[in-house]
Amino acid sequence: MRRLLGFLRPHWLLVLWLGVLNLALAGLMTVAPMVTKAIVDDVITARQIALLPGYIALLFGVALIRAIAQYFYGRDRELLGQVVITDIRTALYKKLLALQYSFYDNEQTGRLMSRITSDVESTRVFLAFILIDAALQVTVIFVMLFALITLDAAMAVIAVVPTLLSGITLYVLYQRWRSINRNIQEQNAVASGVLQDSLSGIKVVKSFAQEEQEQGKYEKAVKELRRLNILANFRWYTRYPFINTVPRLMQLTLIAIGGYQVISGGISIGTLVASISYTGLMLGAANALGTQLTALGQTSTAAVRIFEMLDEPVRIKSSEHAIRLNEVKGEVLYQNVGFKYMTAKAHTLKDINLHIPAGTSLAVVGATGAGKTTLVHLLGRFYDPTSGSVMVDGHDVRTVDLDDLRRQIGIVAQDGLLFSASIGDNIALGRPDATQEEIERAANLAQAHAFIIALPDGYKTMIGERGIGLSGGQRQRVAIARAILLNPKILILDDSMSAVDAETERLLQDAIGSVMQGRTTILIAHRMSTVQKADRIIVLREGEIVEQGTHEELLRSGGYYQHVLELQRMTASESMEDVLNRAPEPVNTLRVD
Amino acid sequence: MLRTIRKPGVTTPQQNKPNEKKVELSTTPARQVLARLFTYLSPYRRRMLLTIVTYMMCVTIAQFYPFIDRILIDQYIALKVIDQGFYLVIVVAVVLHVINMIGFGVRSVSITHISQDLLFDLRSQLFRHVEHLSFNFHELWPVGKTMSRFLSDVSTLNDFLTNQIATVFHDATSAVIIVILMFIIDPGMALVALVTLPILVIAAAVLRPRIHAGWEVVREYNTRFNIFLAENISGMRVIQAFVREMTNYNQFRQSNDTLVRSWLDVTNISARLGPIVEITRAAGLAAVLYVASNQIGLTNHSLTVGTLVAFTSYINALWGPISTFTNVYLVLQATIASAEKIFELLDTPPKVVDAPNAPALPKVTGEITLDHVTFTYDGTRNVLHDISLNFEAGHLVALVGQTGSGKTTIASLINRFYDVTGGRILIDGHDIRSISLKSLHSQIAVVMQEPFIFTDTLMNNIRYGRPDATLADVIAAAKMANCHDFLVKLPEGYETLAHERGSQFSGGQKQLISIARAILADTPILVLDEATSAVDTQTEMLIQEALERLMKGRTAIVIAHRLSTIRKASQIVVLKEGKIVEIGNHESLVNRPGGYYARLCRAQMVGEH
Structure with missing residues (x-):
């Protein structure tokens, strides 16, 4: 809560301005009942009609000032909301930009979206509306109390005690409301998750005719949401009337006791009228406060989740005295590198030692899950190794500036993710x-x-x-x-031609062959034609390098690589002879269109 | 030169342009939108009636408070008589308050029930509708945009239905009752008090269209902002890998600034209503006092203190709601805007629908016929030209051709993800448009190029097409799909919860899981979309083996580039720019002089050797 208020600190001047307006609006509210009192006592009772125009002018003047204040209040409250929301969104977005891959491995886009959209919106409503409005209502209540006391000290006692009582009750109610609301917000995130999944996987949903199953999942989530909402409202609305009752009882007590005093001559009838007005205004403020508090609970849980995300540690960032890299030669060295994903039990990479001289190419071969992608991710420092170190041009990647490092590396990932542009x-x-x-x-x-x-x-x-x-x-x-345009010193192709048809792949291979010139290239590939283009090949198996050497060396070694190659041959054997009987045409004439 | 079909995703280039200046405004009248929103209340008529009655009762009682106070002052205190009657009136006041509060509880709880049920209805309806929309829609609308209908728009309606309707209703009813009571107490004075009210009404009417238009703009920018964010979050890895943080940060600032500015524009207009409310109220009160004081002179004491107190209370009570009414009014505008967006979505017709009373497709053998099929995505360029093909039941068909030649389109058409533009598609002699979609889809399994894994247990992922399958069935399918071995090695085995899109699994593993899913679905027809290409050789052996088991005895339509797969096909269809250029089996095509397939084979052989 205190931290949430911290978002208001940079805008303290605006908050102060709203506070002043707040006080003015509440303070000026006390004038009308005073004027009414004066009219009742002076004009009606004492028949000094000449005083009336003056009183009316006063009333109107005050209203004019209030009107102006009202305008600024309405306008600048929105302004506060928007500047605060911008700050929070910016902080969250910056955090998202800084957070490492491992964070995204475990987070759903839908969940993150609801942080930055609905949670931020709740926080805006809270800081700029509920908080400021609640402050206004509380100010009104206290100003009215104060006005009552100045009007007649005896009346004040009647007013103070019940006000305190209802304050305490409200607080207790609010605490309970808050805990239910936390559940509501969580359930909201669950429902969004289901929705996101169904929408992104709509093709599968439809082709397996599972629209109804998805509908069932979603309805289950939304039903629970409904239950929680009803529960929360039930708790609130069946208890809230007690709070509402206090001011009305206060009003009636005032009339009863005040009535006696009027008769006994203790106070004027105008004073009684004014005090009824004051309690009436308090009644209104208390009502409004109740409505605002119901919204309060929703917000504070939203704020908690925003802070959870802001507190998410950025595990990978440039160290304070990071070395700036202008242009590297592209020498890559893995020294005793081990790596384990946080949520995994086993190590994905074990004791990798690997040297890739600048400007040479390396092909990484291995079964699914052998650690190929992880290996190249460590080079761009998207994860930090659990043990050992990864060096570029002799610098441990953890000691160099992160942006400088990544600018040297062009990555083509498995799925060519494109943006709406x-x-x-x-x-x-x-x-x-x-x-x-x-x-x-x-x-x-x-x-x-x-x-x-x-x-x-x-x-x-x-x-x-x-x-x-x-x-x-x-x-x-x-x-x-995209990667070629970067003209990077280090190029990583992570299985990036898998969905390209055979002919295009032939053309691409030639192109990439020329792009590879003068760059350190790491290729993760499955087709022998691509792999054998590399200067050197390593074979990974369950996180370990089991074989390395040139294509020819590995062929001769009779190991895993050769085995793999044979498997590959088998899948396309038999009539391969038929094809080979005909002399292959030069590759560049293969373009069909 | 490669020619690429114009796929639906690129037919509307303006779709997601982030900082486009022009924002199209809606044309549906607000009243119509609200009226439609209220039709959602009709199933709850009875409960509504109860709520309204309770409401009327409470509001009436509450407005009698000043009336009672007036009696206490004028008939007892002013006359300086405090007797049993005085206490009786006070007791009545307390009892009325208690009734009021009970009523408050009852109606609040009741309105919560109604609004929550209604929201549930709306969400389910929306979900059902979106789920049944055709591919045209899903390829055009980014997930983020649809999500924001469910998240921000529905929650705006939620707020409206839960909090605001009650307030509006309360305020409107109390206004009516206040006016009635004022006229009962003193008709002349009542007229005087209300004299400034029309000014307020006119001011509101003038500002209204501008405010409405303003909120529309805000909504639109908000949607764009959300799309930007959703994409940034899902593409964060790429952003980081390309050191794009600063550029995207600037785009973010820009997008946010546009949104904030449009917001402030509209709130600046609506803030003008506040002072108007304030001034007209003061004018009303002043008028009452002025006229009252003149009456004091003229008719000698016709105005009592009690009446003055009551009128002051009533004027405050009447204008109070009006001032909050301007807030409600803002919410109302936002609500209308949100409701319009939701209705727009609900009104988007699914392009591919069941024919009326479409019968279910009986269990088929899997014979597929394409009869002079023509297809266009955008109505201008044909992606398929007059394709006639016959796939025998239980055989493997390979669709071969370059990117954009129409292979995927043929597969999508057989699934009836789109309807053919010309010609027809028959399965076992049934035109697929004449039978129910559900029965069609339940006889075709699809293994996609990029397998999709749901955020659910692996067990549920595998039995996705047959939710009632037992663990034994699932294990059997997983074994056939060669994924049982790695699944049981996971800490929680089949109960392991997949992350979003199965991000903890490799492409090959996801592929195997999706094959298991297809095996378990056990359909006579199978569509495989380039499913064999994204893995290493060893996993590919596993996949090949799994696929062979999967394809056995089914009509399999495979879009593949791997010779090993194509060669096994009993029919190879070579496509080029939406036309069939060659058709036959491997032996008949491979040696055809100058044939496309022959050249393709050579390219592949050179590649693999």
Whole structure:
């Protein structure tokens, strides 16, 4: 809570201004009953009609000032809300940018989205509305109490005790409400998760005719949400009337006791009228406060979750005295590297020792889950090794500036994830300043230029979320162009041609062959044609390097690599002879269109 | 030159442009939208009636408070008589208050029930609708956009139905009752008190369209902002790998600024209503006092202190709701905007629907016929031209061709994810448009290029197509799919909970799981979309083996580039730019001089050797 208020601190001037307006609005509210009292006592009872225009003018003047204050209050309260929300969103977004891969391994996009959308919205409503409004209502209550005391000290006693009582009751109620609300918010996140899953996997849902099963999952989540909401409201609304009762009883007590005093001449009838007005205003404020408190519970749980995310440790960041890298040669060294995912039991990499001289290429071969992708992720420092160290040009990657390091490395990941932007912008992802010429050159090398210019708007064609609308092979080629455009010293191709058809792959291989010149390249690939292009090959198996050497060396060794190669041959054997009987045409004539 | 089909995702390039200036405004009248929203209340008519009656009772009682106070002052205190009658009135006041509070509890709980039930209805309906929308929709609407309908728009309606409707109703009823009571006490004075009210009404009417338009803009920017965020979160790995943090941070600031500015624009307009409320109230009160004082002069004491007290209370009570009413009014605008967005979604018709009374497809053998099939995604360019094919039951068919040649489209059409533009598709002689979609889909299993894993247990993922399958069935399928071995090694075995999109598993593992899913679904027809390409050789052996078991005895339509798969096909269909260029089996095509397939084979052989 205190931390939440911390978001208001940078805007203290605005908060102060709203406080002043607040006090003015509440303070000026006391004038009307005083004027009424004066009219009752002076005009009606004492018949000094001449005083009336003055009183009315006073009343109107006060209203005018209140009107102006009201305008600023309404306007600047929104302003406060928006500046605060911007701060919180920015803090969250910065956090998201800084958090490491391992965080995203365990988080659902839907859950994160609900942090940054609905939780932030709740916080805005809380800080700018509920808190400020509640402050206004509390101010009103106290100002009215004060006005009552100045009016007649004896009356004050009648007023103070019940006010305190209802305050305490409210607090207790609020605490209970809050705990239920935490459950409601959690259930909300669960429902969003189900929704997100069904929407992203809609193709599977439909093709297995499981719309009803999904409907069932979602309804179950939403039903629980309904139950919790009803429960929360029931608890609140069956208890809240007790709080509402106090001011009304107070009013009636005032009339009864005040009535006696009027008769006995203790107070004027005008004083009684004014005090009834004051308690009436208190009644209104108490009502409003109750409504605002119901919203309060929802917010504080939202704030808790926002802070949870802000407190998420950034495990991977540049150290304070990080070495700046301008341009590396591209020498890569893995020294006794071990790695274990936080949630996993077994190590994914065990004691890896590997030296890749600058400008050479290395192919990584291995079964699924052998640790290939993990190995290259450690180079870009997307994870830190559990033991040992990864060096680039002799610098431990943990000692160099993170951005500098990553700028040296071009990665083409398994799934060519594209953003909702033009194809051109997607290629220029890592270099927003690239010229159209450079973009086209990269696309050309990646065998993507031809299909891009065939699109309705060429390079300006917008592609949808997750690149829907492009085939897997097209997406991979865009992703390859993206990496080529970076002109990195170290290039990582993580199984990035898997969805490309055989012919395009042939063309791509040639292109990549030329791109690899003068760069350190790590290839994760499954097709022998790609693998054997590399200067050196390592075979990974359950996190360990079991074989390494050139293609020829490994063929001769009679080990795992050769075994794999044979398996691959088997899958495409038999009539291979038929094909080989005919002399293969030169590769570059294979272009069909 | 490669020619690429214009797939639906790229047909509307303006779709998600983040900082586009123009925002189209809705044209549906607000009243119509609200009226439609209220139709959701009709199933709860009885409970509504109860709530309304309780409400009326409570509000009436509450507005009698000043009336009672007036009696106490005028008839007892002012006359300086305090007798049993005085106490009786006080007791009545207390009893009325207790009744009021009980009523408050009853109606609040009741309205909560109604609104929660209604929300449940709306959410389920929305979900059901979205789930049944065709692929055209899902490829055009980013997940983030649809999500924001369920999250922010539904929660706006939630707030409206739960909190605001009650307030509006309360305020409206009390206004009516206050006006009636004022006229009962003193009709002339009542007219005087209400004289400034029309000014307020006019001011509100003038500002209203501008405020409405403003909120529409806010909604739109908000949706865009959400899409931006959703994409950034799911693409965070790429952003970090390409050191794009600063660029995206600036985009974020820009997107946020646009949103904030549009918000402040509209709230600046609506803040003007506050002072108008304040001034008209003061004017009303002043008028009452002024006229009253003149009456004092004229008719000698016609105005009692009690009446003055009551009128002051009533004016405050009448304007109080009006001032909060301007807040409600803002909420109302937001609600209408949200409701419109939701209705827009609900009104999007699914393009592919069951024919009326479509019968279920009986268990088929799996013979598929494409009869002069033509197809276009966007109505302008044909992706398939006059395709006629016959796939025999239980045989393997390979669709071969370059990216964009129409292979995937054929597979999608057989699944009836889209409807053919011309011609027809028959399964066992039934036109697939004449039978129910559910029965069609339950006879076709799909293994996708990028297998999708649900955030659920692996057990449930495998039995996805047959939720009633037992553990033994699941294990049997997993064994056939070669994934049992790695599944049992997981700490919680089949009960392991997959992360979002199965992110803890490798591509090959996901592939095997999705094969197990297809095996368990046990359908006569199978569609495989490039499912064999994304893994290493050893896993591929496992996959090949699993696929062979899967394809056995089924009509299998495979979109593959691997020769090993294609070669086993009894029919190979070579496509180019939406036309069949070659058809036959491996032996008949491989040596055809100048044939596309022959060249493709050579390319692959060179590649693999």
